[in-house]
Amino acid sequence: MRIYIxxxxxADTSEQKRLNILRARNACADLYRKGHTPFCPxxxxxxxxxxxxxxxxxxxxxxxxxxxxxxDAVLLLPGWEGSEGAQEERLYAIVSEIYxxxxxxxxxxxxxx
Numbered sequence: 001m002r003i004y005i006x007x008x009x010x011a012d013t014s015e016q017k018r019l020n021i022l023r024a025r026n027a028c029a030d031l032y033r034k035g036h037t038p039f040c041p042x043x044x045x046x047x048x049x050x051x052x053x054x055x056x057x058x059x060x061x062x063x064x065x066x067x068x069x070x071x072d073a074v075l076l077l078p079g080w081e082g083s084e085g086a087q088e089e090r091l092y093a094i095v096s097e098i099y100x101x102x103x104x105x106x107x108x109x110x111x112x113x
Contacts, residue, residue: 007077
């Protein structure tokens with residue numbers, strides 16, 4: 001399956017943001033290990049908000065939703081409830097009938113086929 005990774009990116013400190021990116025990156029690797037095709041926006045645009053401040057935050061969410069629309073499922077990472085972007089992504093997935101996983105353990109192993 002093509003699985004979109006949703007979870008917190010923004011944070012109060014640079015260290016917490018780095019940890020959010022790392023958590024998403026690790027989930028991406030785990031999805032590869034399970035035989036899926038992950039899409040991880042955290043790694044695609046890591047630190048863009050710092051390096052390219054002229055790009056509005058809303059543009060990232062617009063792009064994320066376009067990618068999510070191409071996926072079969074979304075994986076919500078811990079802390080998604082506190083992320084406005086992840087909440088929007090979850091709502092989009094529900095409305096679009098995209099399967100939603102709330103933990104990596106719920107994602108089936110595609111290698112078992």
